[in-house]
Amino acid sequence: MSNIENIVILTGAGISAESGIQTFRDAGGLWEGHRVEQVATPEGFAADPVLVHRFYNLRRAALTTVEPNAAHIALGRLQNVFAGEVTLVTQNVDDLHERGGASRVIHMHGELLSGFCAACSHRWRQAEDLSVETVCPACHTVGGLRPDIVWFGEMPYQMDRIERALRGCDLFVSIGTSGAVYPAAGFVQLAHAYGAQTLELNLEPTQGSAFFSETRNGPATQLVPEWVNSILS
Ligand code: BV8
Numbered sequence: 045m046s047n048i049e050n051i052v053i054l055t056g057a058g059i060s061a062e063s064g065i066q067t068f069r070d071a072g073g074l075w076e077g078h079r080v081e082q083v084a085t086p087e088g089f090a091a092d093p094v095l096v097h098r099f100y101n102l103r104r105a106a107l108t109t110v111e112p113n114a115a116h117i118a119l120g121r122l123q124n125v126f127a128g129e130v131t132l133v134t135q136n137v138d139d140l141h142e143r144g145g146a147s148r149v150i151h152m153h154g155e156l157l158s159g160f161c162a163a164c165s166h167r168w169r170q171a172e173d174l175s176v177e178t179v180c181p182a183c184h185t186v187g188g189l190r191p192d193i194v195w196f197g198e199m200p201y202q203m204d205r206i207e208r209a210l211r212g213c214d215l216f217v218s219i220g221t222s223g224a225v226y227p228a229a230g231f232v233q234l235a236h237a238y239g240a241q242t243l244e245l246n247l248e249p250t251q252g253s254a255f256f257s258e259t260r261n262g263p264a265t266q267l268v269p270e271w272v273n274s275i276l277s
Pocket residue numbers: 055056057058059061062067068069070081084135136137153193194195196197198199200219220221222223224225226227245246247248250262263264265
């Protein structure tokens with residue numbers, strides 16, 4: 045990988061799998077018998093806010109029981125040591141990249157540790173459970189609060205910033221994602237169209253593998269530190 049100055053990295057649930065956070069594929073896209081696409085949607089939340097709050101409360105509470113793994117830590121080191129620009133975009137809603145040493149993380153699908161008030165658009169750090177009785181810390185309304193998560197059918201966050209980074213990168217690396225969800229799954233084609241090299245690091249081949257110049261298969265805790273060492277050497 046010669047003369048790489050700007051890297052864009054996209055991560056998915058697979059980078060957190062070895063920390064003990066279940067991926068969507070492992071669960072077959074199911075959670076307690078519900079399809080994620082039903083629970084993680086505005087319609088699902090409107091239909092049963094108690095169920096959806098429970099889905100996210102359980103996942104938020106589980107964050108205190110898991111640790112960042114060698115892959116998160118390697119990306120944190122890359123971001124802090126690499127002389128060029130590293131834009132780290134994640135589809136994950138956990139905080140393991142930050143706890144692994146990364147500083148500027150773009151959570152395009154939101155974050156478990158953030159609350160959002162649909163009534164006044166206020167956002168705040170939220171470590172405790174959210175419920176339909178939670179009062180907005182800014183406008184003090186009840187019932188308008190939701191997890192700060194981008195659901196299916198909603199526009200992912202910071203897309204302008206992501207597209208700018210994809211246009212200017214020399215290398216796009218996808219780590220631990222099945223390439224099943226758009227627009228994230230389309231980033232490799234954008235990067236390629238703008239002339240970037242593209243690399244996929246994933247446990248197994250994915251539905252997007254054919255779009256990458258190179259694909260390496262194996263666990264993220266092995267592939268990611270190896271790749272970061274090759275970039276920093
Ligand atoms: C939007 C938050 C438009 C919730 C999530 C038909 C065709 C194309 C697109 C669509 C379509 N129908 C609908 C759409 C759009 C839809 C979509 O793509 N649907 C899919 C299902 C077809 N997308 C959207 O709705 C997006 N919004 O399009 O908006 C718009 C435009 C204008 C104005 C308004 C709106 C929003 C998508 C965001 C949804 N929210 N998450 C939550 O997390 O609870 S997505 C959710 O699923 C996750 O965040 C994650 O992004 C995704 C799962 O993907 P992965 O992270 O890849 O996880 P997965 O389990 O699938 O794969 C894990 C991988 O890891 C595997 O490959 C495995 O091999 C690997 N692995 C496992 N262990 C390891 C490993 N790798 C390495 N090491 C290991 N140890």
